[in-house]
Amino acid sequence: MALRMGKFVALAGVLALMSAPIAGFALEPSPREGKDSITxxxxxxxxxxxxxxxxxxxxxxxxxxxxxxxxxxxxxxxxxxxxxxxxxxxxxxxxxxxxxxxxxxxxxxxxxxxxxxxxxxxxxxxxxxxxxxDKSEFVSVSQLCQSFIKVHKIANKVDKYMFYIINPETQRLDVEVENGVPNEVVRELETDRLVSIAYTEPLTLLGGRLDDTSPYRGGGLPQKGTSGYRCSLGYKIQNIDSGKNFMTMAAHCNNLGDKWYYGKKYIGYAITQYMVQPPTKLDIALLTGANYSPTIFRGSGGSTARVIGSLPGGGTVGASIGVSAGKSNKEFTGTYKGNQFTPTGCANLGATYCNLRAVVLANNATLQTSDSGSPVFAYTSNPGQVYALGTVTGYYYNYNKILYTDIEALLHATHSRVATS
Known part of the structure; x- marks a missing residue:
């Protein structure tokens, strides 16, 4: 008997149907010749x-x-x-x-x-x-990237807010620092002719899911650009071939190249969506460009747990599993219901998604818009450790029946593993 499709709502965003392979090789550092050399x-x-x-x-x-x-x-x-x-x-x-x-x-x-x-x-x-x-006005990619790397290293050593970005219009590196940055840091920045410095008042950090600090955790709730639109972070994964790290989000939250922030803290941009690359069709996008943590928020964001691996197939039907919901800012418990669709877990939900699994939340609880991408996980005997199962896609028919995309399908498609360090 064919399963009758019920009401489905993606919890955030507009669908963007594109595909692209993940990076599959590592580049060895090699200095380039000349005064503008960069590895x-x-x-x-x-x-x-x-x-x-x-x-x-x-x-x-x-x-x-x-x-x-x-x-x-x-x-x-x-x-x-x-x-x-x-x-x-x-x-x-x-x-x-x-x-x-x-x-x-x-x-x-x-x-x-x-x-x-x-x-x-x-x-x-x-x-x-x-x-x-001519020589007097030309600024090369190598020169600007050297300045970028220099400022990046300075920012990692300073316990103050710094925001920096390459500005192609001016061929300069725009750097914004909060008042109170040590004088020696300012002097070091001022030695670089390609750096343009602006100052801002000190930021008040909210902490937890709404204003995380690097390395960024799963279950946080960053903002897309300056739009006010938010979606949840999932899991840190690592490509096996290149060793490069990424953070997952829901694909339907992203267009390729979308940039995400906590305030003005840059946490990465969307590089790929495995939605129309047969046979995967997954509602998971990948972010890169920042440092990510192998941990997820638990509870209302006051505690975290380390991800120690992933479980294939979503675990055991009937088991209690958790959802670390970014927008809801809380942790939900539910009962795992397994694959309720075709043999490959595919369903036509406006766009065809595959490898979907279902969890029914306890006490008729439901998620909110922007909880898409939140980590779904399996408990262990240690509250500080969890196994990755997938990331939230939406709800199906009943508001407390949540669909999530199996993390193992993404790992297979990208030749990656859940990062544990």
Whole structure:
């Protein structure tokens, strides 16, 4: 008998149907020659933080017959720009991307770079233009990334608020610091001609799920850009091939490249969604660009638990499992009901999601909008340790029947593991 579909509500966001492979290899650090030298690892970290989505040489996976959306074309263009930056970090600058991307090029290198630009323009992406600059005004990707890495290291040593971002329009690194930062830190920042400093009043930290500090925990509730729109963090995972770490969120909360913050604390951007890459079709996106913790919030955010692994298949039907709900700011207990759909757990819910599992919350409790992406976990005898089961997608028919996406399916699709350290 076919299962009759009931009412389904995704707990946040607009669906964005795209696909892309996760990074699958590690780059060895290797210094580049010349006074503008930067290691490969530092360059990669800088590009990550600047929202470039694809490692060099990796290509996108597209479903047959899927029409390219504007976001897909933008993603492809940004990836091609990232490849250009990797190949010519000392010869080109960061592109101004308001409209058609305009890449600053050192005047003496214009002929060399033009062939690479023409190749990108010939692949039906958004056109990319060049702007020759003389030595006095030109700032290379390598130079700005060196400044970015320097400020990043300073920020990690200072117990004060610092926000920093590459500004392609000014070809400078905008750094915002709170009043009271030690004078020696300010002097060190001022020695870099590419750093523009602004000051702000000290921040009042709310703590817990609403204003976490690095490394960021699962079950927190960051904000997308300056929109006020929030969604919950899930689990820290690690790609087995590259060793690179990511944080999960619900895919339906994200478009590719969306940036997330606690206030002005940057916690990463969405690099991929495994929703239309057969046979996975998962409601899980990945964030990168910040430091993440192998822990999740418990209770009302006053305590945490370390994730010690993941359990395949969602555990045992009938078992009590937990939900660390970001927006609700509390922990729910429910009964695991297993896969209630097709053999692969797929259901047509406006978009087709797969590997869905169900949990019925106790006492007719229900979740709120923006609880999407929250960790679903299995208890252990130690309250400070849990096993990852999945992340919240929405509710099904009854408001207290919550659907979540099996974390093991994501780990298989991305050749990753739940990070435990």
């Amino acid at each position: 490969t690892d530092d360059l990669e970290f800088c590009l990550d933080a600047s929202s470039f989505f694809r490692d060099k040489g990796k290509t996108e996976v597209r479903s047959g017959g899927l029409t390219d959306s504007l976001e897909e074309k933008q993603r492809s263009t940004m990836s091609e720009l990232a490849d250009l930056y990797r190949e010519y970090p000392k010869e080109v600058g960061f592109a101004q991307t308001d409209g058609i991307p305009v890449v600053p090029v050192a005047a003496k290198e214009l002929q060399t770079i033009s062939s690479s630009i023409q190749k990108v323009n010939g692949e039906e992406n958004t056109p990319i233009e060049m702007k020759a600059q």
